[in-house]
Amino acid sequence: MESWQEEDLMTMKKNKAIILLTVLVALLLQTACNNSESIPATVTFTEQVAPILYNNCTICHRPGGSAHFSLVTYDECRKNAGSAAYVTKERIMPPWPADPHYTQFVGQRILSERDIKILQQWADEGAPEGPKDKLPALPAYPIGSDIGTPDMRIAVQPYFLKANSTDQFLLVKVPFQLPADTFASLIEFVPGHKNVVHHVNGDMVKYDFYKKTDVFAGDRIVNMVEDTASLLQAFQKLGLPNDDGSYPTLQKSVVNYLPGVVGQKYPEGIGGYFLPRKGAFLFNDLHYGFTNKDDIWDSSYINIFFAKSPPKRPVQEFQIGTLGVAPVEPDLIIQPDSIKHVYSKYTIPADISILTINPHMHLLGKSFKAYALQPNGDTIRLISIPRWDFNWQYFYTFKKMVKIPAGSTIVAEGVYDNTRQNLNNPFSPPQLVRDRNGSMKATDEMFQFIITYLPYEQGDENISLETK
Ligand code: HEC
Structure with missing residues (x-):
């Protein structure tokens, strides 16, 4: 009996060893195979x-x-x-x-x-x-639009850039008048010279038809660096106010551009815009980067894709921080040779579904983080940018809408580096830098977190925002 048991134990041990060995060999073979499969000895x-x-x-x-x-x-x-x-x-x-x-x-x-x-x-x-x-075929890159054939095209007033010129920040008006009120599904900015147009943030001015006689009156472009005009003076120059001096409605961020970013198209039924008979796009800035040895006339334009019906769920937007619904704390005053931490937080009164977010800082930005703290104490992650890059300020669209329940506090945290170690520091030696009522000059600072959202509806968190 005993010996039988012993023998059995022995075979069991042997079997175990064999199984273990086989598994090991299989694993080794698999990794070897994987490696050779993923990266061949010679890469061409x-x-x-x-x-x-x-x-x-x-x-x-x-x-x-x-x-x-x-x-x-x-x-x-x-x-x-x-x-x-x-x-x-x-x-x-x-x-x-x-x-x-x-x-x-x-x-x-x-x-x-x-x-x-x-x-x-x-x-x-x-x-x-x-x-x-x-050699594989190069992907086909569309000409004149990244999206398709637009229903309407509006030219931006051409702008002259001298050879070897530095950054230009322009406030630009692109007025339009239509035969009737209509709707758009998407508004796309197309740069004339892709390698000098750096970015565009564009809003839409919506006129009450009878309050504005001529949407085309006034300047089209104000240079915010060369022209020391305040934003309000610039608006006057552009002829933005109504005939009686009051201001028309402004819809924020209807058209944005950054190299490599294709226009924000949401799935059917989400987003879209009301286009009034009289209106204007207002780039609250069009940023031209450095030019090289040639003079350039840049002729950019806007493509509009109409929609048959009014937007079912028009997107809404709010921002915290500079000029937002919640202030920057402490004040955004950054002493020379210092690292400054700021935050802005805002408790939302109703359930929302976040679609897209846009963190915004200027050249002293070092890192950015945003999240929402739910009433139950849980955190909903929104974005972390460990190494801030002034040049790449995307509008980030979530893969699925993110539900933020009422009573949650949205927190944005920013760190600024006003030391010599910051290679983007516009001043040498470093100087006191602060925000100035939302001045967009790259040498003033801003701290903003822009949130595009919809009022929450059951099931939103399962809706994919990937349109391809
Ligand atoms: C969204 C647009 C975009 C994409 C995508 C992109 N680049 Fe760039 N890249 C740029 C821009 C803009 C510059 C700045 C220099 C310039 O304007 O040519 C740059 C610069 C570079 C430089 C020069 C860096 C230096 O220090 O001068 C290299 C090398 C480079 N890219 C390689 C790549 C490679 C490799 C990829 C893909 C894996 C890639 N890039 C993807 C836009 C892009």
């Missing part, structure tokens, strides 16, 4: 590198794209192999400042670890070309 342009670049980079790095150099042909990529490996490893490119481990958004541009390793290995191995017939 046509086989492994071009697919990564064409999927993640050429939307900006191509002839006519927003970046100054192209990453399309083998030669162009070979020349930039080292810097491409560096900027991807450091996650400077593709530009995506939001931390994907905190929250995820529609259209986020993030390379996988594998892609980064491939670019690294390719550069290290001298950037070989590989078989020419393996």
Whole structure:
């Protein structure tokens, strides 16, 4: 009996060992296979590198794209192999400042670890070309619109940029008059010269038909850097007020642009705009970046896509911080050679569904974080930007609407770096910098968190906002 038991125990042990070994071997084989499958010993342009670049980079790095150099042909990529490996490893490119481990958004541009390793290995191995017939086709990039064929196109007044000029911040009016009131599903800004138009934040001025005789009267452009006009004086110059001097309604953020970002299209039934017979788009700023050795006339325009019916669920918006529903605390006054922490918080009175958020700071920004504290103490994450980048201030759309229950407090926290270590510091030596009633000059500061939302409806949190 006993020996039988012992023998049985022995076989059991042996079996266990065999099973363990098999599992181990299988695991080893699997990792070996995975590795060889993911990154071959020799990485070539046509086989492994071009697919990564064409999927993640050429939307900006191509002839006519927003970046100054192209990453399309083998030669162009070979020349930039080292810097491409560096900027991807450091996650400077593709530009995506939001931390994907905190929250995820529609259209986020993030390379996988594998892609980064491939670019690294390719550069290290001298950037070989590989078989020419393996080169994938470059994606088709539409001309004149990133979305489709618009129903109406309105030109922005062309603007002259001298060779070797620096940043320009313009306040721009783009007036329109239509035969009748109508509706739009989407308003798209299309830059004339992609490599000089930096960004656009545009609102819509909606006139009461009988209160404004001529929407086309007044200047079209005020340069906010050269012209020391206050915002109110600038509005006068642009002829924005009604005939009696009162101000028409303003709908915020109807048209925004940033290189590489395709217009905000929400699923059927969400968003859309009422377009009055008389109105104007107001870019509260159009930012032109540096020009190189050539003079440029920039002719940008707006594409409008009409909608058949009024917006079912028009989006709404509020902002906290500078000029918002809740102040910046403490005051946004940043002493030279200091790091400054500020916050703004606002308790929402009703359930909302957040669609899109936009954090905004200027050159001294160091990091940004926003979340909502629910009445039950739980936190809802909104966004974390560990390394603020003035150049990439996206409107971030959540993959699914985010429900924030009534009584929650939305908190935005910002950190500013006004030391010499901040390479973007516009002053050397550092100077006192503060917000000035929402002055948009890059050398003044702002702290804003803009929230686009809908009043909550049952099931909103399950609605995907990905439209492709
Ligand atoms: C959203 C647009 C956009 C995308 C996407 C993008 N880039 Fe860039 N990239 C830029 C801009 C703008 C610059 C600034 C220089 C310029 O204007 O050419 C830049 C600069 C660079 C530089 C030069 C950095 C330096 O220090 O001068 C490299 C290298 C680069 N990008 C590689 C890449 C690679 C590789 C990818 C894809 C993995 C990528 N970029 C994706 C817009 C983009």
